[in-house]
Amino acid sequence: MVRPTMEDVALRAGVSRALVSLVMRGSPKVSEMRRTAVLKAAEELGYSPHAMARSLASRTSTxxxxxxxxxxxxxxxxxxxxxxxxxxxxxxxxxxxxxxxxxxxxxxxxxxxxxxxxxxxxxxxxxxxxxxxxxxxxxxxxxxxxxxxxxxxxxxxxxDGEQGARLAVDHLVSLGHKRIAHLDGGEGTQAGPRRRGYVTAMEAHGLAPQVVSSEYTDAAGARAIRSLIADGSLPTAILSCNDFNAVGAISALEDAGLRVPADVSVVGYDNTSLAALRHVSLTTIDQPxxxxxxxxxxxxxxxxxxxxxxxxxxxxxxxxxxxxxxxxxxxxx
Structure with missing residues (x-):
């Protein structure tokens, strides 16, 4: 099926192509009678203006x-x-x-x-x-x-990623946790501020930071947990770099027979719709x-x-x- 063109609309409405172009751009220079005729012809033909072509023609873009x-x-x-x-x-x-x-x-x-x-x-x-x-x-x-x-x-x-990480650490410390690891975002954007906020907060509480290399994915979160379990350095609490990473961490903990939060607490970052699901119910840092x-x-x-x-x-x-x-x-x- 051939897509209708502006020329087809002009022919059907009995007007010039230039006038059709004015109507499609919402120009106030067109009379209501002609505007109605053009729009009626466009609807009958199933014509809609191509956004890119319109931008090139008018030197503006919407x-x-x-x-x-x-x-x-x-x-x-x-x-x-x-x-x-x-x-x-x-x-x-x-x-x-x-x-x-x-x-x-x-x-x-x-x-x-x-x-x-x-x-x-x-x-x-x-x-x-x-x-x-x-x-x-x-x-x-x-x-x-x-x-x-x-x-x-x-x-x-x-x-403020530093502030967000500090909020998470302060929460975990208030519950009595002393061994808190951070699964960081690697080279991802905003990983640096969150990592710095975590380290600063841990040191402010007199605790030793434990930064674990990770990424902003569920697979990376799961890998980091398996590595911690394998080398015997699993802490009592985890601060993940984002919610997606946290879900992967929880999955790996449960696969290993560990309970969240009975054995290990987990905090995410972002407060996405995923975190609010009832069967996930993830403690997290909210970004609007x-x-x-x-x-x-x-x-x-x-x-x-x-x-x-x-x-x-x-x-x-x-x-x-x-x-x-x-x-x-x-x-x-």
Whole structure:
């Protein structure tokens, strides 16, 4: 089936192609009678304007590009909800792709988004080199979520990862835990602040930090637990780098015949919808995911509309959400 074109709509409505273009762009220069005729013809033909072609023709775009780090992680879906809410309110559409947490793949994904000539880009926890982000920012506005930047043309939205990790450690210490390990996020964005917050909090309580190399995935969380069990260094409590990692850690603990929280307490990070499921009920650190998305979209649109040139650096405060995966260590109950 041949897709109808703007010329087909013009022929059906008995008007020029230029007038159809004005109607599709929402121009006020068209009479109501002709606007109605064009829209009626478009509906009869099943015509809808191609967003990319419309952008090329008008030299403007109503499309925002979004690159997601990991499609398996609910955190990013909830951030996208916030982006989409603002985009729709402001008359913009979004296109989404992913780089799968790989710098090389993310570079290609970034180039792919740029080829659509969007009005701007929002990159969620990207691991692509800063040089690639800076180069892209020379072409269009960019906002980073869950990653910092010193580039003045790039805006950022983050949580205070150090504070969040301290909240988790303080909670576990208040329950009586002294041996608390942190399954860190490796080279992932925001892993550094969370790691620093954990170490600072442990030292403030006079406790020895135990940082275990891991990643922001459930498989990595499970591997880290198996390694701790194998070398006999399993602590009484775990602070995972995110909820996804924590779920993998819990799975590995249960596979080993250990009970959560009776034998080992576990704290996640993000407070995704996964953490709130009744059979998971994960104690975690809350990041306002939808608010991240809303703030990122609003910051981007300010740049798109030339309303601001100074960089925005949003830093949101995390909070502790206590559920069923933390309790006093066995000897204290």
């Amino acid at each position: 499309v925002l590009g979004v690159m997601v780090s990991d499609l398996h992680n609910a955190f990013f879906a909830e951030v996208v909800d916030g982006i989409d809410e603002v985009a729709r309110e402001q008359g913009f559409d979004i296109i989404i792709n992913t780089g799968g947490r790989s710098p090389a793949r993310e570079r290609r994904a970034l180039e792919s988004l740029l080829s659509f000539r969007p009005a701007g880009l929002i990159l969620l926890s990207p691991v692509v080199p800063a040089t690639a982000i800076g180069k892209a920012a020379e072409q269009l506005p960019i906002v980073l979520v869950a990653r910092s930047s010193r580039v003045s043309t790039v805006d950022t939205v983050n949580d 995911r939808a608010e991240f998305g809303r703030l990122a979209a609003l910051a981007l649109l300010q740049r798109v509309r030339d309303e601001r040139t100074d960089p925005v650096r949003h830093l949101l405060n995390p909070s502790l959400v206590v559920r069923n995966t933390t309790a006093p260590p066995g000897g204290l109950r």
